[in-house]
Amino acid sequence: MKEKISLNVFFWVALSFFSAHHSFGQSFHKYRIPKTDVFSVGIGPSFIYSDNAGDFRTFTFEWNPALTVSYTKRLGSQFGIQTSLGAQQLVTNGSTNPGILALWERSGSAARFRGTAIFADVVPILYVIPYKNHFERPQVNLYGGLGIGVMHVFQTKFFSMNSDEPKSKGNISTGYIPLRGGISFKVGALTDIALEGTVLFTFSDNLDGNANYNSYNDYLAQAQITYKRFFNFRKE
Template identity: 30%
Template structure:
């Protein structure tokens, strides 16, 4: 009888440990070099654009073997390359020829793990995933605009502080280690395409796509809430 009880206790403990080992609930912090794809963000064909930092905090909830729910908040610094000559700048009457500022963003997304670690199956040291969702971003920037009318003796440019808000669709592609501890590390490529073209304060079509996009190459540190 005692032997049977011991066996049952061992099985229960083993099942509990196995189940706990595959929970993916975690908090993560990511930092990244980033850029903005915008009308006056730079000359993308020649690689002449500004690289700025970004950072984000994420909560991820394990939903199923292949699926997680993720909520992310973060910020990205943005700035433009000034038009190459005065003629180009003067042609942007009423629109931002130069800008710098911050974009605050928040989104919720579904993440699909391509090769998740599942109890009783082959274990992977690296897991790959993709994700998509819906979010909202708010850009606060300082814009340098040419005057609507040039008046002798007056500064030909005006500096204004403006903001804009857009919905966006986050697209993520990443990988993460599986060290089977409370900590893991990852790398993630993130695109945040906005539903409009006014993150930079400029509506002039100077790029192939009509929307503005934030692009990030994130280095991620994850801390599991339970394992």
């Protein structure tokens, strides 16, 4: 009887050990399958550089939030293609110079504006430290790239600094060249946290309803904390 009980106990212990070992093996095997896709979401402060944005020499310009969601397909050990969709709130401070305000009034240009930019772009990404698989990636890495994108801006334009001034609504679309780069930190088996900076060099000088006051097109700048998660689409 005792022998039968001992055999039963041994059988159940062995079965439990085998099941645990099998589950661990499956989990380990699943972990070792290379993840070639990366989902990212980033949020942080941003600003617009434009004719009526404010005085950048004295830092009297507005910071506002920006959000970006991205999908990256890794291509080999050092390259990837990143597709991004995002939104940025836009607010300009105008000017306190009476001469500049009079010039804008005569030309029918906006003294200040508020709006929202919706943007989408594709950027080839270069990783400074190459790695073959997500589980072999370094603790810290640098990355960056230059691409092409399209943007649509919803505008609310004000033609004086007076808060009672009637406003005018409009919208504008333009292309842009995104310059994106960052530093990423490995914080988990499939997770990175990155500090990412982006500049969107647009092809328009009229995002703010004010064109040709300076000699540069308008551009958007963003600084974001980005969460990155490795995965793949194929069935594991």
